[in-house]
Amino acid sequence: MQKPSIPKGTRDFIPEEAIKRNYIFDTIKSVFVNYGYEPIETPALENLSTLLGKYGDEGDKLLFKVLNSGDFVSKVDDALYAEKNSVKLSTAISEKGLRYDLTVPFARFVVQNFNKINFPFKRYQIQPVWRADRPQKGRYREFFQCDVDVVGSNSLLNEVELVQIIDEVFQKLEIRTVIKLNNRKILAGIAEYIGQKDKIIDITVAIDKLDKIGNEAVNKELSERGLADSEIDALQPVLHLSGSNTDKLADLKKVLANSEVGLEGIAEIEVIFDFLAELSFESKVELDLTLARGLNYYTGAIIEVKALDVQIGSICGGGRYDDLTGVFGKKDLSGVGVSFGADRIYDVLNQQNNFPEKTMQTTQAMIVNFGDTEVKYALKVAFELRQAGIKTEIYPDSTKMKKQMTYADKKNIPFVILIGENEMNENKISVKNMLSGEQDMMLVEDFIKKIH
Amino acid sequence: MQKPSIPKGTRDFIPEEAIKRNYIFDTIKSVFVNYGYEPIETPALENLSTLLGKYGDEGDKLLFKVLNSGDFVSKVDDALYAEKNSVKLSTAISEKGLRYDLTVPFARFVVQNFNKINFPFKRYQIQPVWRADRPQKGRYREFFQCDVDVVGSNSLLNEVELVQIIDEVFQKLEIRTVIKLNNRKILAGIAEYIGQKDKIIDITVAIDKLDKIGNEAVNKELSERGLADSEIDALQPVLHLSGSNTDKLADLKKVLANSEVGLEGIAEIEVIFDFLAELSFESKVELDLTLARGLNYYTGAIIEVKALDVQIGSICGGGRYDDLTGVFGKKDLSGVGVSFGADRIYDVLNQQNNFPEKTMQTTQAMIVNFGDTEVKYALKVAFELRQAGIKTEIYPDSTKMKKQMTYADKKNIPFVILIGENEMNENKISVKNMLSGEQDMMLVEDFIKKIH
Numbered sequence: 077m078q079k080p081s082i083p084k085g086t087r088d089f090i091p092e093e094a095i096k097r098n099y100i101f102d103t104i105k106s107v108f109v110n111y112g113y114e115p116i117e118t119p120a121l122e123n124l125s126t127l128l129g130k131y132g133d134e135g136d137k138l139l140f141k142v143l144n145s146g147d148f149v150s151k152v153d154d155a156l157y158a159e160k161n162s163v164k165l166s167t168a169i170s171e172k173g174l175r176y177d178l179t180v181p182f183a184r185f186v187v188q189n190f191n192k193i194n195f196p197f198k199r200y201q202i203q204p205v206w207r208a209d210r211p212q213k214g215r216y217r218e219f220f221q222c223d224v225d226v227v228g229s230n231s232l233l234n235e236v237e238l239v240q241i242i243d244e245v246f247q248k249l250e251i252r253t254v255i256k257l258n259n260r261k262i263l264a265g266i267a268e269y270i271g272q273k274d275k276i277i278d279i280t281v282a283i284d285k286l287d288k289i290g291n292e293a294v295n296k297e298l299s300e301r302g303l304a305d306s307e308i309d310a311l312q313p314v315l316h317l318s319g320s321n322t323d324k325l326a327d328l329k330k331v332l333a334n335s336e337v338g339l340e341g342i343a344e345i346e347v348i349f350d351f352l353a354e355l356s357f358e359s360k361v362e363l364d365l366t367l368a369r370g371l372n373y374y375t376g377a378i379i380e381v382k383a384l385d386v387q388i389g390s391i392c393g394g395g396r397y398d399d400l401t402g403v404f405g406k407k408d409l410s411g412v413g414v415s416f417g418a419d420r421i422y423d424v425l426n427q428q429n430n431f432p433e434k435t436m437q438t439t440q441a442m443i444v445n446f447g448d449t450e451v452k453y454a455l456k457v458a459f460e461l462r463q464a465g466i467k468t469e470i471y472p473d474s475t476k477m478k479k480q481m482t483y484a485d486k487k488n489i490p491f492v493i494l495i496g497e498n499e500m501n502e503n504k505i506s507v508k509n510m511l512s513g514e515q516d517m518m519l520v521e522d523f524i525k526k527i528h
Numbered sequence: 529m530q531k532p533s534i535p536k537g538t539r540d541f542i543p544e545e546a547i548k549r550n551y552i553f554d555t556i557k558s559v560f561v562n563y564g565y566e567p568i569e570t571p572a573l574e575n576l577s578t579l580l581g582k583y584g585d586e587g588d589k590l591l592f593k594v595l596n597s598g599d600f601v602s603k604v605d606d607a608l609y610a611e612k613n614s615v616k617l618s619t620a621i622s623e624k625g626l627r628y629d630l631t632v633p634f635a636r637f638v639v640q641n642f643n644k645i646n647f648p649f650k651r652y653q654i655q656p657v658w659r660a661d662r663p664q665k666g667r668y669r670e671f672f673q674c675d676v677d678v679v680g681s682n683s684l685l686n687e688v689e690l691v692q693i694i695d696e697v698f699q700k701l702e703i704r705t706v707i708k709l710n711n712r713k714i715l716a717g718i719a720e721y722i723g724q725k726d727k728i729i730d731i732t733v734a735i736d737k738l739d740k741i742g743n744e745a746v747n748k749e750l751s752e753r754g755l756a757d758s759e760i761d762a763l764q765p766v767l768h769l770s771g772s773n774t775d776k777l778a779d780l781k782k783v784l785a786n787s788e789v790g791l792e793g794i795a796e797i798e799v800i801f802d803f804l805a806e807l808s809f810e811s812k813v814e815l816d817l818t819l820a821r822g823l824n825y826y827t828g829a830i831i832e833v834k835a836l837d838v839q840i841g842s843i844c845g846g847g848r849y850d851d852l853t854g855v856f857g858k859k860d861l862s863g864v865g866v867s868f869g870a871d872r873i874y875d876v877l878n879q880q881n882n883f884p885e886k887t888m889q890t891t892q893a894m895i896v897n898f899g900d901t902e903v904k905y906a907l908k909v910a911f912e913l914r915q916a917g918i919k920t921e922i923y924p925d926s927t928k929m930k931k932q933m934t935y936a937d938k939k940n941i942p943f944v945i946l947i948g949e950n951e952m953n954e955n956k957i958s959v960k961n962m963l964s965g966e967q968d969m970m971l972v973e974d975f976i977k978k979i980h
Contacts, residue, residue, distance in 0.1 A: 080578065080640040080856045083624050086571035088637050090644050091651065094567040110914045112891035112921030112939075115546040119538035119670050120572065120626075120656060121592075126532065140573075143593040143622055145660040149614040157612065162601040170595055172535050174572075185540050188532040192542050194938040196924055199543065204572060208597040218571050231924035233903060240911075354904045355911060404532045439564035451685060452806045459692075459807060462562045469564030472648055472683035486646040487564075 085209070085217030092436070097220075099435040100249070100421050101202055104222050107244045108200040111237060113224055116199050118181040120206075124173045130180045130403070138207045140217075141170040174206035178223040178415070179400075186227055187404040195228035202418075214388075214423065225413025227400055232344060234412045235377045235396065236351040239361060242381055242392055242414065247358045249421065250430055252384040253391070254360040258367035259345050260374050260395070262328070265338015266365070269331060270310045272303060279303070280368035283315060287366070291315065314365060321349055321363045328365070344376060360384075373397055379414055386424045392416045438467060440527065441507075442484045443493040445471040450495050457495065457505055457520055464524045484510065491527075537661070537669030544888070548877070549672075551887045552701070552870050553654055556674050559696045560652040563689060565676055568651045570633040572658075576625045582632045582855070590659045592669075593622040626658035630675040630867070631852075638679055639856040647680035654870075666840075666875065677865025679852055684796060686864045687829045687848065688803040691813060694833055694844055694866065699810045701873065702882055704836040705843070706812040710819035711797050712826050712847070714780070717790015718817070721783060722762045724755060731755070732820035735767060739818070743767065766817060773801055773815045780817070796828060812836075825849060831866055838876045844868045890919060892979065893959075894936045895945040897923040902947050909947065909957055909972055916976045936962065943975075 082088060089097060105115075121142065128136055149157075152168045159165075175181050178201050186193065202222045211217055224241060226234045239255055246253045267276035278301040282294050289297075294315070298308050313331055317324040325342055332338035345363065352361060359381075367378055376396035383391055394414030401409045425431055441461055443454045454470050461468040471480045484492050494506040499517065507523055508515040518526075534540060541549060557567075573594065580588055601609075604620045611617075627633050630653050638645065654674045663669055676693060678686045691707055698705045719728035730753040734746050741749075746767070750760050765783055769776045777794055784790030797815065804813060811833075819830050828848035835843055846866030853861045877883055893913055895906045906922050913920040923932045936944050946958040951969065959975055960967040970978075 080636040081575060082571055082578075082636075082640070083573050083575055086573050088571070088641060089567075089569040090641055091566035091568055094569050097569075098567065109890065110917075110919050112894070112919055114543035114890050115541075115550065116543055117541040117546050117549075119534055119540070121535050121538050121658070121670060123533060123535055126534075137597075140597075141595040142626070143595055143618055145589075145592075147614045149612050149617050152612075160601050160604075160609065162599045165601050166595055174594070184532040184534075188534070189540060189542055194935060196935070198921070206573070218573055226924065229924040231897075231926075233897075233922065233924045236907075237922075237924075351904065351907065354907050438561065438566050442564070445683075445685075448803075452803065455688075455803065455806050465562075467562050467564055469650070470685065470689075472678065472681040472685045472689075474683075483646060483648070 083217065085211030085215075087216065087218070091438070095436060095438070096425070096431050097418065097422060099431060100418050100425070101220075101222065103248050104245050104416055104418075105200070105202065107241055107248065108224050110244075111198070111241055113198045113200045116182075116185060116201055117203060118175070118178075118185050118201070120174055120204070121172045122175050122181055122184070124167075124171055126184050127173050127176055127180060131176055135176060138209055139176055140174040140206045140208055141166055142172040142174070144169055144171055175203075176207055177205050178203060178221045179225075179413075182223070182225065182227075183401045183411075184404055186409065187401050187406045190406065196234075197227045198225075199227075200224040214420065216419065220418045222416040222418055223413055224416075225394075225411050227411040228409055230410050232347045232377075233351065235348050235379075238379060238394070238412065238414050239348075239352060239357070240355065242379070243357045243359045243361075245392075245416065246381070249425065251391070251421070251424055251428070252359070253381050254362060254384060255357075256362055256364035256367050256380045256382065257345060257348065258364055258378040259341035260376055260378060261337045261341025261344065262332070262365065263341075263368060265332040265335035265341055266311070266314055268335040268338060269314075270303070270307045272307055275301065275303065279311070280366075283311075283366045284368045286315060317365060321361075324363050324365070325349070341376075348377070375399070377412060383424050386427050388420055388424060390417070391420045391424060437488065437490070439469050439487055439489045440467045441469075441491040441493055441523075442480075442487075442489045443468065443470045443495060443505075444477065444480050445474045446494075446496060447474045450500070453500050454493075454495050457493065460520050461524065464528070466524065466527055491523075493523075535669065537663030537667075539668065539670070543890070547888060547890070548883050549870065549874060551883060552873050552877070553672075553674065555700050556697055556868055556870075557652070557654065559693055559700065560676050562696075563650070563693055565650045565652045568634075568637060568653055569655060570627070570630075570637050570653070572626055572656070573624045574627050574633055574636070576619075576623055578636050579625050579628055579632060583628055587628060590661055591628055592626040592658045592660055593618055594624040594626070596621055596623055627655075628659055629657050630655060630673050631677075631865075634675070634677065634679075635853045635863075636856055638861065639853050639858045642858065648686075649679045650677075651679075652676045666871065668871065672870045674868040674870055675865060676868075677846075677863050679863040680861055682862050684799045684829075685803065687800050687831075690831065690846070690864065690866050691800075691804060691809070692807065694831070695809045695811045695813075697844075697868065698833070701877065703843070703873070703876055703880070704811070705833050706814060706836060707809075708814055708816035708819050708832045708834065709797060709800065710816055710830040711793035712828055712830060713789045713793025713796065714784070714817065715793075715820060717784045717787035717793055718763070718766055720787040720790060721766075722755070722759045724759055727753065727755065731763070732818075735763075735818045736820045738767060769817060773813075776815050776817070777801070793828075800829070827851070829864060835876050838879050840872055840876060842869070843872045843876060889940065889942070891921050891939055891941045892919045893921075893943040893945055893975075894932075894939075894941045895920065895922045895947060895957075896929065896932050897926045898946075898948060899926045902952070905952050906945075906947050909945070912972050913976065916980070918976065918979055943979075945975075 148169045204220050206218050263280050267273050282297040286294050295308050317327050374395035375398040378395040380390045381392035396412035398410045400411035458468045492508045504517050506517045600621045656672050658670050715732050719725050734749040747760050769779050826847035827850040830847040832842045833844035848864035850862045852863035910920045944960045956969050958969045
C-alpha cells in the first residue's frame with residue numbers, strides 16, 4: 077500500500093475548484109469567439125528540437141524532458157555514456173519534451189500547417205504548459221495558459237482589438253484593472269537618446285522598478301549598471317513624464333526628437349490611442365514607459381494588465397513580435413497577442429469572493445431514494461426534469477433519509493424531491509426547498525414552471 | 529532553420545478540427561452535468577509510484593517517463609550506472625510520468641482528497657492521456673478520455689444511469705448505437721459451470737471472437753487453450769443463447785443453476801434490465817454474454833457501445849470495479865463508470881458527415897476595412913453587434929477588397945458588412961449575404977433583428 081501523492085508543483089482540482097476554473101476559461105473563450113478567434117490545439121509533447129534554444133539557457137533547463145521508449149540506453153554511445161554528464165546524456169536518451177509555453181508551439185504550428193491556414197490567422201489556445209521551476213506560492217510546474225494571437229497582419233488595429241478583448245474579459249469577470257501599454261521601439265529610442273543604445277536592457281530593468289523602489293534607488297542601480305551621471309540625468313525627464321496619455325506622448329516626442337526608432341514607437345502608440353479614443357473602456361488604459369516585459373522577444377507593442385483591488389503580479393500580458401515564425405523557416409510573419417494568467421485570475425476572484433452563484437450550482441434537484449418501487453416512478457420524473465433542462469439526480473442508494481439529505485445539503489442542491497405512496501397515487505411530487513425548508517406537493521410540470 | 533514537426537502519434541488540431549472536437553466534448557459534458565456529475569482535474573504528471581504496476585507489465589512499458597531535473601545523473605549509483613540497463617537506469621533518473629488513463633489517477637485522487645469529497649461521488653473528467661504505443665490508424669500516443677464514474681455506492685441504479693447517459697449522449701450526437709451489457713460474475717459462473725474456474729480468461733478471450741471467427745473456430749481455440757471436448761460441448765448452449773434479453777436470462781439461469789456467483793451475476797443484470805424497462809431508449813440495449821472487456825479489472829457490470837452505421841471498434845465502454853481505491857489504502861470503495869472514446873466518436877461523425885452546421889460557424893459578420901476613417905465608424909458598429917451576441921470581426925488591414933472577401937469566404941462568414949461614405953452619412957451599414965450575393969443597406973439594429 078502506498079500513500080497517494082502528486083509531484084510537487086502540480087495540483088488536483090476538486091469539483092468546486094474545477095467549476096471555478098471552467099468559469100474563467102469559458103468567460104475568456106466566449107470573448108475570444110465574439111471577436112472571431114478560432115481554437116487550435118497542439119500536442120503536449122513536442123520534439124525537443126522545437127523547444128530547445130527558444131527560451132534562453134535558463135528556459136532550456138526548465139524543460140521537462142521525456143525519456144525515449146524501449147531500451148533507450150543501448151543506443152547511447154559508450155564514450156558519451158562513460159562521461160556521466162547529465163546534459164549530454166539527456167540529449168542521447170530524450171527526444172521529446174513537454175511544451176513550455178503556447179507561443180513557440182503556435183509558431184511551429186503556423187509553419188507546419190501553413191497551407192491549411194486562412195491569414196490573417198486569429199487563433200486562441202487554452203492548454204496546460206509545464207516548467208521545471210522551483211514551485212512556490214502562485215507558481216506551479218503545470219499550469220494553463222490562455223493565449224489569443226493574430227498572425228500575418230501588421231495592422232495596429234489588432235493591438236486595439238486586444239485591448240478591447242482584455243477590457244471585455246475583465247468586465248465580464250468583474251475584475252477592475254489597469255491596462256498598461258508601451259512599445260519596444262520607444263524603449264530603444266530612450267536608450268538611443270541617452271547615448272547607451274546597447275544598454276537598453278539594463279536601463280529598462282532598472283526603470284521597471286520605479287514603482288517599487290523609488291527614483292533614488294533606480295538612479296543608483298542605473299549607476300551600478302554602468303551609466304554615467306550625465307546619462308542618468310538625461311533620463312530623468314523620461315522617468316517623470318506625467319499627465320494624460322496625450323500629454324506624456326507630446327512630452328516624449330520632444331525628448332526623442334532625434335531618435336528615428338523612438339518616434340516610430342510613438343507614432344504607433346498614437347495610432348492605437350487614436351482608435352481607442354473612439355471606444356469606451358471599463359479598465360483604465362494607460363501609457364507606461366517603465367513597462368519592459370519580455371524585452372528580448374517583443375518588437376513593437378507591449379501590453380500588461382494589473383488588477384486594481386488585489387495585490388498580485390500581472391494577470392495578462394503580451395505584445396507584438398515581428399518575426400514569430402522565422403526560426404521555423406517562415407520569415408516576416410508578424411504576430412501580436414496576449415496571454416491570460418488563469419491561475420492568478422483565479423486567485424483574484426477567490427480573494428474578491430466573486431464567482432457567480434449560478435456558475436457554482438451543479439445539481440438543481442435531487443430525488444430521495446425510498447426503494448425500488450419509488451425509484452421506478454422517480455426515473456420517469458427525473459427524465460422529464462432533465463428533458464426540461466433541470467439538472468437532476470436520484471440518490472443511488474436506498475439509505476437513511478438523513479444521509480441522503482446531508483448529501484444534498486453538502487452539494488448545495490436547492491430542491492429535494494420526495495416521492496412516496498401519496499405522491500405516486502396523485503401523480504405528483506413533493507418538493508422541499510432546502511433554503512426555506514418549505515415543502516409542497518405539486519405536479520412535475522408545475523415544478524418545471526417554478527424553476528424556469 | 530529547422531523543418532517543423534511533431535512527435536509521431538501526436539496531432540495538431542486546426543480550427544475546423546478543434547471546433548468539431550469541442551462539440552463532442554461539450555455534448556458529452558452537457559449530459560454528464562444534467563445527471564449531477566461534477567468535474568475534477570488531475571495533473572498530467574503523476575509520480576511513477578502511482579502509475580507503475582497498475583496496468584500490467586505491458587502497461588509499465590507504455591508509460592512515458594519524465595527525466596528528473598537538474599544534474600540527474602550525478603545521483604545515480606556508480607554500480608547501477610555501469611550496468612547500462614534501461615529499466616534499472618530509468619528508475620534511478622525518472623520519478624514522474626505522464627498519466628496513462630484517468631481511472632488510476634481518479635482512484636489516487638479519491639484517497640488523497642477523501643475528506644473533501646461528498647460521497648457517493650459523481651465525477652466526470654475529460655483530459656488527455658499518454659501511451660508510448662506503436663502509433664497506427666486511429667491509435668495515438670496522446671489522446672483524450674472522457675470518463676464518468678460514481679464511487680462509493682453499490683447501487684445498480686448507477687449502472688442504469690450510465691446506460692441512460694450513454695443513450696442520451698449518442699442521441700444528441702445522432703449516432704445510432706447498440707449498448708451491450710454483461711457481468712463479470714456471469715462469466716465466472718460459466719467457467720465454473722464447465723468445470724474450468726481458473727480458465728475464465730481463456731474461455732472469455734475465445735468466445736469474445738464468436739462474431740468474428742465463427743463457432744467452429746472458437747471451439748478449436750478453446751481446445752487449443754486446454755479445454756476437453758466434453759467441456760467445450762457443455763459450453764455450446766451458452767454460446768447459442770438467443771431471443772430477447774429476458775429469454776436469454778431465463779435460459780442462462782437454468783444452465784448456471786449450480787453456480788452461486790453466476791446466479792448473482794444474473795440477478796444483478798435482471799435488476800438492471802428491470803429498471804431499464806421503465807424507460808425508453810434510442811439505442812438497442814442488449815445482453816451480450818461474449819462481452820469480456822477489461823476482464824482483469826471489472827468485478828460486476830461490463831458495458832460496451834458499438835456504432836451501428838460505421839465499422840469501428842467500441843466507442844464507449846466501462847464497468848464496475850469493487851475495489852477501486854484499495855491499492856491506495858482505502859478498501860471497499862466500489863466504483864462504476866464508463867469512458868467515451870472521443871477520437872473514435874470524431875471518426876464516426878466525420879464519416880457520417882454529421883457535425884451540426886451551427887457548431888461549425890465561427891464569425892457571423894465581417895466588416896471590410898476601407899481605411900482609418902471607416903474603421904473608426906466600424907469599431908462602434910462591431911461593438912454594437914458583439915454586444916448583441918453576433919460574433920463580429922473587422923478585417924485588420926486596409927488591403928484590396930478581393931483579398932478581404934476571399935478571407936471571409938474561406939472562413940465561411942455568412943455576412944460581410946461594407947461601410948463607406950454613404951453608409952456613414954446615413955448612419956447605416958451595407959450588408960452582403962455571402963450565400964445569395966444580395967446586398968442591402970440597413971440600420972445596425974435591423975441587421976441585429978435579421979440575425980436573431
